[in-house]
Amino acid sequence: MISAAIAYWAVVFALGFVLGTIRVLWLAPQTGVLAATALEIPFMLLASWWIAGWLMMRFGIASRGAALVMGLGAFALLLASECVLAITLVGASPGQWLTGFVQPHAMLGLAGQGVFAIIPWLRLLLRPTAAGT
Numbered sequence: 001m002i003s004a005a006i007a008y009w010a011v012v013f014a015l016g017f018v019l020g021t022i023r024v025l026w027l028a029p030q031t032g033v034l035a036a037t038a039l040e041i042p043f044m045l046l047a048s049w050w051i052a053g054w055l056m057m058r059f060g061i062a063s064r065g066a067a068l069v070m071g072l073g074a075f076a077l078l079l080a081s082e083c084v085l086a087i088t089l090v091g092a093s094p095g096q097w098l099t100g101f102v103q104p105h106a107m108l109g110l111a112g113q114g115v116f117a118i119i120p121w122l123r124l125l126l127r128p129t130a131a132g133t
Contacts, residue, residue, distance in 0.1 A: 001066045004059035004120075005073025011051050012074070012116065013081055016044060037105040041112040045119070052120045067120035075117035 019040055028036040052071070061067050086097040100106050 001059075001061065001069040002073060004055055004061055004066075004070040006077065007055050007059070008052060008070055008120070009074035009077035009081070011055070012044070012048050013078060015047055015051075019043060033103075033105045034108065037108050041108065044112060045115055048116045048119050049123070053123055056120055056123065061120060062124075064121055064124050067124045068118070071117045071120040075113060078113060078116070 023036045023040045027039065030036075031039065055061070056067065056070070059070075061070055083094055083097050086092040086100075087094065092100070101110055
């Protein structure tokens, strides 16, 4: 489960780093930060859905509990990574990073990250049973 969480975090974080760079450098100046964030989130969640399913098969994640550990572990790694990036790239303190979540675009992003955290669990919850229901 921990290996699956690390893999889920790593793949989605790498994609998010690329899309986030595009959002910050090109999209946000054209649309504004909130709109740019709102445009990025569906792509990230769709990719997260696909990546989670692929990794769940690869790591044999078949129980809802294991899926929840995978997602919440990846979420914890994601938040820690973002905090480290804020400190090293922007020069923010951990407190400043946390305070940034009061901004509407940051709240929207955090909501998207919350969905990212439960996607592995949702995949199992919504999976059709053998009886076809």
